[in-house]
Amino acid sequence: MMSQAQKIFLAEEAGFCFGVKRAIKLAFEAVSKYKENVYTIGPIIHNPQVVDELEAKGVKVVADLSAVDCGTVIVRSHGIPPELFEIAKKKGLNIVDATCPFVKKAHNYALLLKKEDYQIIIVGDREHPEVRTISSYAGDNTFIIGNKNEIRTLEISTKVGILAQTTQSLENFQEILLELLKKTNELRIFNTICDATIKRQAEARNLAKKVDLMIVIGGYHSANTKRLKEICKETGADTYHIEIAKEIDPEWFVGKQKIGITAGASTPNWVVDKVVKRIRELQ
Amino acid sequence: MMSQAQKIFLAEEAGFCFGVKRAIKLAFEAVSKYKENVYTIGPIIHNPQVVDELEAKGVKVVADLSAVDCGTVIVRSHGIPPELFEIAKKKGLNIVDATCPFVKKAHNYALLLKKEDYQIIIVGDREHPEVRTISSYAGDNTFIIGNKNEIRTLEISTKVGILAQTTQSLENFQEILLELLKKTNELRIFNTICDATIKRQAEARNLAKKVDLMIVIGGYHSANTKRLKEICKETGADTYHIEIAKEIDPEWFVGKQKIGITAGASTPNWVVDKVVKRIRELQ
Numbered sequence: 221m222m223s224q225a226q227k228i229f230l231a232e233e234a235g236f237c238f239g240v241k242r243a244i245k246l247a248f249e250a251v252s253k254y255k256e257n258v259y260t261i262g263p264i265i266h267n268p269q270v271v272d273e274l275e276a277k278g279v280k281v282v283a284d285l286s287a288v289d290c291g292t293v294i295v296r297s298h299g300i301p302p303e304l305f306e307i308a309k310k311k312g313l314n315i316v317d318a319t320c321p322f323v324k325k326a327h328n329y330a331l332l333l334k335k336e337d338y339q340i341i342i343v344g345d346r347e348h349p350e351v352r353t354i355s356s357y358a359g360d361n362t363f364i365i366g367n368k369n370e371i372r373t374l375e376i377s378t379k380v381g382i383l384a385q386t387t388q389s390l391e392n393f394q395e396i397l398l399e400l401l402k403k404t405n406e407l408r409i410f411n412t413i414c415d416a417t418i419k420r421q422a423e424a425r426n427l428a429k430k431v432d433l434m435i436v437i438g439g440y441h442s443a444n445t446k447r448l449k450e451i452c453k454e455t456g457a458d459t460y461h462i463e464i465a466k467e468i469d470p471e472w473f474v475g476k477q478k479i480g481i482t483a484g485a486s487t488p489n490w491v492v493d494k495v496v497k498r499i500r501e502l503q
Numbered sequence: 504m505m506s507q508a509q510k511i512f513l514a515e516e517a518g519f520c521f522g523v524k525r526a527i528k529l530a531f532e533a534v535s536k537y538k539e540n541v542y543t544i545g546p547i548i549h550n551p552q553v554v555d556e557l558e559a560k561g562v563k564v565v566a567d568l569s570a571v572d573c574g575t576v577i578v579r580s581h582g583i584p585p586e587l588f589e590i591a592k593k594k595g596l597n598i599v600d601a602t603c604p605f606v607k608k609a610h611n612y613a614l615l616l617k618k619e620d621y622q623i624i625i626v627g628d629r630e631h632p633e634v635r636t637i638s639s640y641a642g643d644n645t646f647i648i649g650n651k652n653e654i655r656t657l658e659i660s661t662k663v664g665i666l667a668q669t670t671q672s673l674e675n676f677q678e679i680l681l682e683l684l685k686k687t688n689e690l691r692i693f694n695t696i697c698d699a700t701i702k703r704q705a706e707a708r709n710l711a712k713k714v715d716l717m718i719v720i721g722g723y724h725s726a727n728t729k730r731l732k733e734i735c736k737e738t739g740a741d742t743y744h745i746e747i748a749k750e751i752d753p754e755w756f757v758g759k760q761k762i763g764i765t766a767g768a769s770t771p772n773w774v775v776d777k778v779v780k781r782i783r784e785l786q
Contacts, residue, residue, distance in 0.1 A: 407694070408691045409684065409689065409690040409691070410688065411684055411689075
């Protein structure tokens, strides 16, 4: 049981960002319009609850387009490589492009840097679909790095272009570019970290500092949710990452007075609401 | 009187850099070849002792070309604006270009950034001839800033190009670009701080940390010498900036065991040697 004095602080910037809202809206519109043969290549956003809801309406998640010969393909918020666009066009599929406009910008910068012969460095998680896709636009002379230590083993050119996964932490991006500055002659930086990410991370950091316990809600595959967890942990706060309310363990709250809650960009409001409700019930 | 245990540590990177050596060599060659009507616009380097030596050989320092109608004009190591080159050409003067090749690079980057419509920020000392000259190549949409606090009052564009005075401190340059990164979409950085500067500053910092007293030798108008003095002071070391040996006050050395010496890029070896000799005599 928690004490009566226990208080919940919900981050204002928690939950769906502009790009995620847009992608979900486009997906629901597409399935209600076309009804059958509606696909996404990979999950539309990194939240299993939303993906399940769309699946119930008839949106099928496929790994690639090999088994899709007709119908509508919704391009996920993280984008797809140019080759996949080509295949979809050749097959005559109806394309609904739900790529986040901020991710799309990163694709265009990657193309520009490639055209102007820059060595390209993408700061981000190597396995993340957004990063893999940006990399597919950037071409062969591209490295993906997660932190400044990874620069040591790279052969840096005299002309380097740098991009970030939209959900990277600004501090990590800054550390990397300061290292690169020492090793190259020209550094052309496109700051592709989106505003929503910067605000959400700053708010999470401030909140974590003033509470006894932080709950971070979001998909386990969501890079930006994982990053939020790391940021909260860095402040020294007790931090738990959950996907849904039922994962909550009442033990976490014993002796805690102030509870902070934030959520990743792909976490629906109703999932956040359920978590808040569950915590209140424990009082 | 100093103690017998007193030791002098002379920085390896003290004194003339490549660009200064080259400029002096070109100036002496020019005056020995052309003998008469040899001019520099402003002092060739920021060291009065060297300028006096050249003057004795017949090199006249002029403020501009208004009174020069024939002969040879030596372009100083800090460079001159494109308009002055044009005037010299129109007057049919013989031009010996002693602009430091690293400064020349900054001119070319300024032209490139101007051509591609960047807002240009030059990190450096507003009144320094090198900075004023780079700025003359960069054009109207250019700001010169000395530190990150000066960014606050600027209206920053979405496309910013950044250059540094070749003798700037890397730390100050880094601080400024991290601030700019938060305010723009694209930041194109040409790291025009020269290697000799980076090495000399790093060595001065390390030396200052392990001695009881630092002597920094160089012209009072020399930006890179002033920067060396600041760097040494920042470490907490007792630091004196002198131009020549006779400025030394024996009082400075009372109770000091370890004496560090460094010198700016425009300080001749013979000036440094005289300082070392004078300190030894005090023992």
